[in-house]
Amino acid sequence: MLACVRSAAVFGIDAAQVNVEVDVSYGLPGFTMVGLPDPSVRESRDRIRSAIRNSGFEFPLHRITVNLAPADVRKAGSSFDLPIALGILAASGIVRRRDVDDVLVLGELSLDGAIQAARGVLPIAAAARRRRFRGLLLPLANSREAAVVGDLEFYPVQSLTEAVGALNDPKPVALCGDSHEESTEVVHGDFADVRGQLSARRALEIAAAGGHNVLLAGPPGSGKTMMARRTAGILPPLTFDEALEVTAIHSVAGLLPAGTGLLRARPFRAPHHTLSDVALAGGGSIPRPGEISLAHHGVLFLDEMPEFSRQALEVLRQPLEDGLVRIARAQRTAVFPARFVLIGAMNPCPCGYLGDPRRACRCTPPQVDRYAGRLSGPLRDRMDLTVDVTALPPHDLTSTTGGESTASIRARVETARSRQQARAEVTGVSVNARLPPRALRRVCDLDRKGERLLRQASERLGLTARAFDRVLRVARTIADLEASPQVAVDHIAEALQFRGT
Numbered sequence: 001m002l003a004c005v006r007s008a009a010v011f012g013i014d015a016a017q018v019n020v021e022v023d024v025s026y027g028l029p030g031f032t033m034v035g036l037p038d039p040s041v042r043e044s045r046d047r048i049r050s051a052i053r054n055s056g057f058e059f060p061l062h063r064i065t066v067n068l069a070p071a072d073v074r075k076a077g078s079s080f081d082l083p084i085a086l087g088i089l090a091a092s093g094i095v096r097r098r099d100v101d102d103v104l105v106l107g108e109l110s111l112d113g114a115i116q117a118a119r120g121v122l123p124i125a126a127a128a129r130r131r132r133f134r135g136l137l138l139p140l141a142n143s144r145e146a147a148v149v150g151d152l153e154f155y156p157v158q159s160l161t162e163a164v165g166a167l168n169d170p171k172p173v174a175l176c177g178d179s180h181e182e183s184t185e186v187v188h189g190d191f192a193d194v195r196g197q198l199s200a201r202r203a204l205e206i207a208a209a210g211g212h213n214v215l216l217a218g219p220p221g222s223g224k225t226m227m228a229r230r231t232a233g234i235l236p237p238l239t240f241d242e243a244l245e246v247t248a249i250h251s252v253a254g255l256l257p258a259g260t261g262l263l264r265a266r267p268f269r270a271p272h273h274t275l276s277d278v279a280l281a282g283g284g285s286i287p288r289p290g291e292i293s294l295a296h297h298g299v300l301f302l303d304e305m306p307e308f309s310r311q312a313l314e315v316l317r318q319p320l321e322d323g324l325v326r327i328a329r330a331q332r333t334a335v336f337p338a339r340f341v342l343i344g345a346m347n348p349c350p351c352g353y354l355g356d357p358r359r360a361c362r363c364t365p366p367q368v369d370r371y372a373g374r375l376s377g378p379l380r381d382r383m384d385l386t387v388d389v390t391a392l393p394p395h396d397l398t399s400t401t402g403g404e405s406t407a408s409i410r411a412r413v414e415t416a417r418s419r420q421q422a423r424a425e426v427t428g429v430s431v432n433a434r435l436p437p438r439a440l441r442r443v444c445d446l447d448r449k450g451e452r453l454l455r456q457a458s459e460r461l462g463l464t465a466r467a468f469d470r471v472l473r474v475a476r477t478i479a480d481l482e483a484s485p486q487v488a489v490d491h492i493a494e495a496l497q498f499r500g501t
């Protein structure tokens with residue numbers, strides 16, 4: 001008896017349909033799987049046998065052959081347990097349909113027949129809708145995530161028995177995908193908590209407004225981490241499409257907490273400098289997203305940036321240029337989006353106290369040079385803004401009042417971003433940081449004084465063409481924050497101030 005159940009495999013943040021064909025025929029009892037399954041699929045054999053028995057069904061003592069097709073789609077993970085088990089039960093007549101072609105099925109089984117949460121449910125639900133399936137049979141724990149995709153009938157189940165019931169006697173469940181919205185101030189902390197640090201706050205506001213990368217240089221305890229985290233909160237709220245992408249990435253990475261619907265807060269990722277380049281950029285035999293993709297549409301904070309290995313910093317370069325990362329595998333290349341605001345932090349010297357009034361620096365000048373040199377070249381070239389942060393004296397920490405709140409900074413950022421969005425038709429990009437040189441000139445209407453200042457500075461400082469463009473991009477953002485169509489001399493002057501050495 002032949003039965004067929006439809007499922008899907010995730011690759012990158014997309015899902016491809018996989019047909020689970022099950023044949024149960026007379027012969028010596030056996031259970032084989034074909035279709036290039038990953039070792040984890042082979043392991044599922046034992047789980048499936050136990051789950052079927054422990055759910056009170058009979059496990060057929062015949063020859064069972066399972067084929068996962070097409071063969072060239074790489075299958076991993078355990079979410080084929082449920083479709084295979086249902087296929088076996090369909091071939092032996094317990095599920096009363098031989099060909100389940102209108103409902104996509106996924107879920108991992110435990111030995112007792114319970115169904116566990118799966119990775120990548122959002123991309124699979126999206127694929128189900130794209131391929132015009134009527135419904136989705138899925139683990140109950142993933143239902144909020146799946147419900148983000150509309151126009152599908154949902155069959156959330158907790159056990160194999162329930163899954164059999166859902167196919168024999170379908171009763172779709174209406175799901176509500178909207179998770180409660182937590183305000184970004186709660187998630188990331190509020191900028192009002194940050195005292196002083198006007199220059200760093202300003203740089204971070206500009207960075208958020210124009211999508212620029214920032215380097216914060218300052219001693220330990222000066223608030224770099226604190227301010228970086230809050231920068232995610234001053235970015236405008238995610239649009240629905242952005243939220244879909246962010247949620248899909250976290251879903252594929254297996255980092256979506258159970259019961260989560262759409263992720264609404266901008267991501268903030270702060271990987272440690274000892275992290276491997278694979279964990280940073282993504283990888284694995286079945287490619288999984290790395291930190292740079294988990295930071296997509298949000299903030300990637302690299303604390304103690306010079307301590308990252310050369311290899312790790314190297315893998316950052318291309319994504320910083322392209323906004324995505326490609327992971328090549330034998331059959332296909334996975335593409336993960338990776339567009340983020342990069343905030344790098346470094347100490348002014350290896351001991352951290354160079355120029356700090358609180359404590360004397362113990363480093364020799366060559367040590368200081370070597371430390372700064374580790375961030376040289378191409379990567380520094382991609383930092384649009386550089387700020388020296390000094391620690392607030394203890395007295396100021398208690399006496400100065402906090403600064404402007406996240407909500408009020410965000411309002412300005414949103415205005416600046418909508419101005420950039422309005423120009424997108426001309427420029428082809430949505431933020432100034434990504435303006436290609438040609439488009440940059442077209443949207444920077446410099447006043448005469450501005451023109452002169454920029455030319456003088458460029459000669460005096462020996463700016464490269466790249467550095468020149470960087471100043472101009474930042475100046476464009478500063479003008480946008482003031483809702484000024486023209487880029488004026490003040491904007492250029494401020495942008496020059498944030499130029500790194």
Ligand SMILES: Nc1ncnc2c1ncn2[C@@H]1O[C@H](COP(=O)(O)OP(=O)(O)O)[C@@H](O)[C@H]1O
Pocket residue numbers: 193194195196197218219220221222223224225226227392397
């Ligand atoms: N400007 C500031 N305003 C308020 N608190 C601050 C400020 N700077 C530092 N702090 C306090 O010091 C702690 C350490 O700051 P942190 O952001 O970790 O510094 P860094 O990352 O530069 O080492 C913060 O959690 C905060 O409590």
Ligand SMILES: [Mg+2]
Pocket residue numbers: 221224225226303
């Ligand atoms: Mg820190």
